[in-house]
Amino acid sequence: MVTDERYVPLLEGLPGLGKTAIQAIEGFDLPVTQGVVVFATLCIIVINLLVDLMYAWIDPRIRLT
Secondary structure (H helix, E strand, O other): OOOOOOOHHHHHHOOOHHHHHHHHHHOOOHHHHHHHHHHHHHHHHHHHHHHHHHHHHHOOOOOOO
């Protein structure tokens, strides 16, 4: 199993999602594994977008172009 250690705590930190992901990986349940990965990826994308928008709001020197 190839993983990146930075994203494992994200999955383990959400109650229920981490356990579901681990059970799906161990049981070779591909649709559930894909769903968990897509959900975690969307969470990361939304959080990064919010952080970028907050940077522009907090520091007026940054422009959104």
